Amino acid sequence: MPRLARTTALSAFALSTVLLAGCSGAANSAPESSTATSTEADAAAEPATITLYTSEPQEKADALVAAFTEEHPEITVEVFRAGTGDLTARIESERTAGAVQADVLLAADAGTFEDYAAEELLLAYTPKDADALNPDVVDPEGFYTGTRIIPTVIAYNTAAIEKAPTSWADLTDAEYAGKIVMPNPDVSGAAAYNSAVWLAEPALGESWLTDLAANEPVIADSNGPVSQAVASGTQPVGIVVDYLVRELAAQGSPIAVSYPSEGVPYVSQPAGIFADTEEPEASQAFVDFLVGKAGQELAVEQSYLPVRSDVGTPEGAPAMDEITVLSPDLEKIRSTQDDAVATFNSLFQ
Amino acid sequence: MQRVLTGAAVRGRAREGARPVRAPRVRIDGVSLTRALLWAACLALVLVPLGTILVLAAGGNHLATILQGDVVEAAINSLVSATLSAAGAVIVGGGLAVLLDRTDLPGRRVLRLFALSPLLVPPFVGAIAWIGIAGPTSPVNLWWRDLFGAPLGTIYGGHGVVFLLVVHSYPIAMLVVSAALRRVPADLEHAARIGGASAVRALGTVTVPLLRPALVSSFTLIAVSNLADFGIPSIVGLPERYVTLSTLVYRYIQSGTVDRPLEVVATIGAVLLVIALGALVLDLLASRRRWELDSSASTPQRLPLGRSRLLVAVLAWAFVLTLTLLPLLALLSQSLLPAPGVPLAIENLTLDNVVRAVTAKGTATGATTSVLLAVLAGLVCGVLGLGIGTLVTRTRARDNGLLRAVAILPQAVPGLVIAVAWLVLAPRIGLFNTPWLILCAYITSFVALVVQAVAAPLAATPLTVEEAARASGASRFRALLDVSFRMAVPAALSGTVLVALTAVRELTLSVLLLSPGAQTLGVTIFNLQQAGAYNAASALSLLITLIGLAGLGLAARSSR
Numbered sequence: 001m002p003r004l005a006r007t008t009a010l011s012a013f014a015l016s017t018v019l020l021a022g023c024s025g026a027a028n029s030a031p032e033s034s035t036a037t038s039t040e041a042d043a044a045a046e047p048a049t050i051t052l053y054t055s056e057p058q059e060k061a062d063a064l065v066a067a068f069t070e071e072h073p074e075i076t077v078e079v080f081r082a083g084t085g086d087l088t089a090r091i092e093s094e095r096t097a098g099a100v101q102a103d104v105l106l107a108a109d110a111g112t113f114e115d116y117a118a119e120e121l122l123l124a125y126t127p128k129d130a131d132a133l134n135p136d137v138v139d140p141e142g143f144y145t146g147t148r149i150i151p152t153v154i155a156y157n158t159a160a161i162e163k164a165p166t167s168w169a170d171l172t173d174a175e176y177a178g179k180i181v182m183p184n185p186d187v188s189g190a191a192a193y194n195s196a197v198w199l200a201e202p203a204l205g206e207s208w209l210t211d212l213a214a215n216e217p218v219i220a221d222s223n224g225p226v227s228q229a230v231a232s233g234t235q236p237v238g239i240v241v242d243y244l245v246r247e248l249a250a251q252g253s254p255i256a257v258s259y260p261s262e263g264v265p266y267v268s269q270p271a272g273i274f275a276d277t278e279e280p281e282a283s284q285a286f287v288d289f290l291v292g293k294a295g296q297e298l299a300v301e302q303s304y305l306p307v308r309s310d311v312g313t314p315e316g317a318p319a320m321d322e323i324t325v326l327s328p329d330l331e332k333i334r335s336t337q338d339d340a341v342a343t344f345n346s347l348f349q
Numbered sequence: 350m351q352r353v354l355t356g357a358a359v360r361g362r363a364r365e366g367a368r369p370v371r372a373p374r375v376r377i378d379g380v381s382l383t384r385a386l387l388w389a390a391c392l393a394l395v396l397v398p399l400g401t402i403l404v405l406a407a408g409g410n411h412l413a414t415i416l417q418g419d420v421v422e423a424a425i426n427s428l429v430s431a432t433l434s435a436a437g438a439v440i441v442g443g444g445l446a447v448l449l450d451r452t453d454l455p456g457r458r459v460l461r462l463f464a465l466s467p468l469l470v471p472p473f474v475g476a477i478a479w480i481g482i483a484g485p486t487s488p489v490n491l492w493w494r495d496l497f498g499a500p501l502g503t504i505y506g507g508h509g510v511v512f513l514l515v516v517h518s519y520p521i522a523m524l525v526v527s528a529a530l531r532r533v534p535a536d537l538e539h540a541a542r543i544g545g546a547s548a549v550r551a552l553g554t555v556t557v558p559l560l561r562p563a564l565v566s567s568f569t570l571i572a573v574s575n576l577a578d579f580g581i582p583s584i585v586g587l588p589e590r591y592v593t594l595s596t597l598v599y600r601y602i603q604s605g606t607v608d609r610p611l612e613v614v615a616t617i618g619a620v621l622l623v624i625a626l627g628a629l630v631l632d633l634l635a636s637r638r639r640w641e642l643d644s645s646a647s648t649p650q651r652l653p654l655g656r657s658r659l660l661v662a663v664l665a666w667a668f669v670l671t672l673t674l675l676p677l678l679a680l681l682s683q684s685l686l687p688a689p690g691v692p693l694a695i696e697n698l699t700l701d702n703v704v705r706a707v708t709a710k711g712t713a714t715g716a717t718t719s720v721l722l723a724v725l726a727g728l729v730c731g732v733l734g735l736g737i738g739t740l741v742t743r744t745r746a747r748d749n750g751l752l753r754a755v756a757i758l759p760q761a762v763p764g765l766v767i768a769v770a771w772l773v774l775a776p777r778i779g780l781f782n783t784p785w786l787i788l789c790a791y792i793t794s795f796v797a798l799v800v801q802a803v804a805a806p807l808a809a810t811p812l813t814v815e816e817a818a819r820a821s822g823a824s825r826f827r828a829l830l831d832v833s834f835r836m837a838v839p840a841a842l843s844g845t846v847l848v849a850l851t852a853v854r855e856l857t858l859s860v861l862l863l864s865p866g867a868q869t870l871g872v873t874i875f876n877l878q879q880a881g882a883y884n885a886a887s888a889l890s891l892l893i894t895l896i897g898l899a900g901l902g903l904a905a906r907s908s909r
Contacts (some may be wrong), residue, residue, distance in 0.1 A: 008651075057876065057879050058710070058877075058879075058880060059709075059880050060880070062710060078865035079865055081876065082861065082863070083860075083879065085599060088602060089602045089610075089611075089765065089768075090861055092602070092611045092769075093611065093772035093773050096405070096773050097775065097776050097777070098776050101782070184587055186600040187583075195883070218505070219590065220587070221587055223586060224879055224883075225584070228689050228883050231688065231690040232481070233486045233690055234480065248690075250687045251688035252687045252691050253688040253689050253691060254690045254691070255690060339668055348590075
């Protein structure tokens, strides 16, 4: 009989979970629908719903949408958040099945957008006060606009490293052998872009990359695990995007950032509008907000370096003119990126 | 006991069935109807998405692309890691099942719960916890380096991938083998004991060989599903450039280094399908030679461990706790510290991350969606698996092997590829942006778990009970319902639990199929991690594990 009893108990457990889930599901969906209707009722002009695909972390994306809806209560923004690779896969699948379901894409690097523009997936739009923006992040053809400066820097564990490396060249020093961690260019778009920039930079180039490889860095998945490894001391030095380091430091991790003297490569997390959109005006309003003053102030609050000069920089970050940035010719980088990744892979095998 | 009960049930129903008016013999009876229904379900939930992958793959000829060195090397790595880890998982899981079910090991109820806990930890979280335990600067390695100048060894690389795959898949073998053990009659062991064999010898030469079908089918299941695992090789394998097919799939999609990435990825999916098909053929050949067991008339006697009881207990507890409690403790310390790298000291401990994890916007919706989807996936897979697993072992038909293969094949396809297939299908079936799309993908991916769990114990049970039912006048369908299904229910239930536990923290499928606003728990953890809230992510994983364990514990306890 024990078998029977166990069976009953198990099914009772399962059943009660279903019921619980069912109840909370119903309770959950009710307020959502009521807010939706009230926003529509309050709306002054043309209510619209747009779908945003983004790789921004969930909390930041939520804050962004909340700030935007405050300014444009008539527009509802639905967010689909995922890593850049997952977003690319989803967009590819949707194209195969018919049309892209998103209105706005806020993710990745300029290269991805160049590819989409070349395939005529994007709507040309230059945001309202484009003149106030860093000219490097505005696509001259108007298919996308950078929304943050995300440089790749050196992060180090302050508990384990006494003298911080201050240049890319420092990292080739034998003292850092086995202590460095960096993202995988096969996985991280930013890392792939970086390797092309490093190789194109006369002061660094292949000889620097060869020397770096001699120090046998650990190649972690993406920027997240890299910053975590540095903070926890698994590898005390990392090559990683800067805002993750600032955030960890703010939470109390023994980690600090060093902007290498030769200059930092950066990606700009562009925003673009899909040509298939049914709400071009609402989508344009969203892009305007992203690079407008309010949107950029929010970006600074969220630890990002901004794309306009009138909103300051995040706490703990240097002013924009103190950071040397590497802004090579994007066309050239795009054409050499695949070879650069191959070179990287052959050196770091 | 079981036999008596089912026998009585059959007799009772058989009398009703034997009414004077008998329907003329037609070929369409309940059994063939059930078979048709199961085929229809497989068609919709398995064959259509797999077909979509094949159609995508056929969109262009990418065999040349994938025959490059990269893919061949990755395929070898996948095959080797899947085979080794499945062998390891079957040895560990099978050993534990025998110890826990057939000996008087002290504390076996609690130990069983601990042993099951890796099921509840998302593999990518487990991998991160293990890097803390066995990474290059883990306490053990630092200590070893102080003593001998070099670290003892790190978890990065192929051996780490195999090890972690074993840790995260042995509970599956344990559940399948346990279910089979309960069907191995004690009479045979008794006979051996009466014949003079020692208890250990009886166990080793009678019971264990009879478990072979269960061992083989859990081996196939685990090998095939480890082929598709993504989280572990991506976190532990990639730092040492140990690339498997599933991480390669991700690379192709993510980096845009190939043209038409979907077609290339679908081609790799098709290659994995072929590998899995090979594994299934081997499985079929291996299970052709099988024994049939009579149902047991007496409860199995536990093997007294005698003088070695203490030693065995210490070893078993130490082994299981190292594999399960150690990573949980790593998670616990991460949950209670404010950020990575903060030293573990009383004054640094905080509940902030636990609060952040519980109150994060995604957590409540994630829990609701995940539990709902997991339970539904468990139930649907349970019913389908019960039907398919029973039909293919308890009836004779030409399409049995095919039906079973169809149900198991998707297990070998990386979640990413299955998700792509469902995404391509979604707009055509009107499921785009609904949680039901995730449910469909869960069913595609997980139905194999129940099919294997059900088929393993039933394959070794003779058809005599059904024959007795038929002889007493029951129809084929009645015999199937009253005898076969009843025998299969316990295994189907443990399969259902397995599916629900796997689905509740699933990541790869849900991350791509998510509709805006409908999170799942795996995605919530992943999002926290992506947002840099590593410690909150650990806290949430720990909470899910503990709640899951409590649920399992309650279920087990109330059955006493």
